[in-house]
Amino acid sequence: MVTPSWRDLRPETAVSGEVSGTTRYIDIFQVRQLHTLQRPLTETAYEMAFLISSQVMELYFGLLCHELARARREVVADDVPATLRTLRRSVGHLRALEATWESYADMTPLDWNPIKAKLGKGEASSVHSYMFRHLAFLLGQKSPEMLEPHRSTPLIHQGLHEALSAPSLYDEVLALLQRRGLSLPDSAVHRDFAEPYVARPEVEAAWVRVYHDESFADLRELGEALTQVADRFHRWTDAHLTVTMRTFGAKPGYAHTPAVGWLRDRLEQVVFPELWSARTTM
Numbered sequence: 001m002v003t004p005s006w007r008d009l010r011p012e013t014a015v016s017g018e019v020s021g022t023t024r025y026i027d028i029f030q031v032r033q034l035h036t037l038q039r040p041l042t043e044t045a046y047e048m049a050f051l052i053s054s055q056v057m058e059l060y061f062g063l064l065c066h067e068l069a070r071a072r073r074e075v076v077a078d079d080v081p082a083t084l085r086t087l088r089r090s091v092g093h094l095r096a097l098e099a100t101w102e103s104y105a106d107m108t109p110l111d112w113n114p115i116k117a118k119l120g121k122g123e124a125s126s127v128h129s130y131m132f133r134h135l136a137f138l139l140g141q142k143s144p145e146m147l148e149p150h151r152s153t154p155l156i157h158q159g160l161h162e163a164l165s166a167p168s169l170y171d172e173v174l175a176l177l178q179r180r181g182l183s184l185p186d187s188a189v190h191r192d193f194a195e196p197y198v199a200r201p202e203v204e205a206a207w208v209r210v211y212h213d214e215s216f217a218d219l220r221e222l223g224e225a226l227t228q229v230a231d232r233f234h235r236w237t238d239a240h241l242t243v244t245m246r247t248f249g250a251k252p253g254y255a256h257t258p259a260v261g262w263l264r265d266r267l268e269q270v271v272f273p274e275l276w277s278a279r280t281t282m
């Protein structure tokens with residue numbers, strides 16, 4: 001008797017994608033295709049959860065790129081109320097993104113090792129998540145060196161290069177502050193956007209003024225919405241580090257770098273830095 005495989009225990013229709021006829025629901029959400037996008041390589045307990053939560057995270061990276069690009073346009077159009085709505089939606093998406101870690105919160109190295117072995121040691125790394133990189137660039141985390149892993153995919157590399165050189169959401173917010181009469185040095189507003197952002201005392205002072213001066217109440221709300229976005233993004237990054245420590249320990253990661261140390265360095269990179277540092281003098 002052939003032992004049935006434990007690899008994929010979903011209903012046959014999910015695995016094969018075969019559905020006779022269709023419904024509006026199936027068509028709108030592309031349900032047939034969606035369920036055939038998971039190809040587990042092992043029979044281990046956590047692989048399906050790992051595959052699906054990774055795909056869900058990728059989709060959320062895309063959704064956040066969409067929303068934050070919209071917020072950036074709304075800032076350029078001086079439409080603060082619309083930006084606030086978009087950022088509040090984005091905070092909800094970031095909460096959902098963080099919750100996806102729950103699917104394998106208790107995974108141990110013994111559960112993870114066989115999955116990782118099948119992914120290809122040293123080859124498969126999420127540094128190849130180009131959608132995450134677009135998101136990081138939009139949030140102002142500009143790191144030209146993170147284009148390197150995308151050299152073998154020229155169109156993705158080109159798209160990321162353009163995103164690197166474009167103003168981030170925060171760059172456009174600083175331009176808005178300047179348009180609203182706040183004193184910001186030109187070097188903060190007209191800079192080489194491909195270069196990593198450097199926090200400036202003048203920008204910090206501008207935020208302090210925004211928070212104290214009632215005539216800037218709408219900008220203060222904008223500052224708070226941006227702080228929430230940064231906070232929630234940071235929590236996802238922090239949870240990622242914890243998952244890595246639990247499942248991977250201090251093994252070397254992609255390109256033989258010290259994985260946990262590398263992720264800790266990333267965690268140190270504060271999103272919208274002056275919105276945090278300004279609180280000391282408020």
Ligand code: HEM
Pocket residue numbers: 053054055057058112124125126127129132240243244247248252253254255257259260262263266
């Ligand atoms: C057990 C699960 C996971 C472990 C052990 C893990 C581990 C790591 C490690 C060690 C790195 C550093 C680069 C490298 O050496 O590859 C990394 C980077 C990264 N991982 Fe994960 N990861 C896991 C799950 C995920 C998932 C589900 C996602 C989302 C799709 C993800 C997204 C990322 C991203 C975007 C980076 C680059 C981070 C940055 O540039 O700041 N990881 N991960």
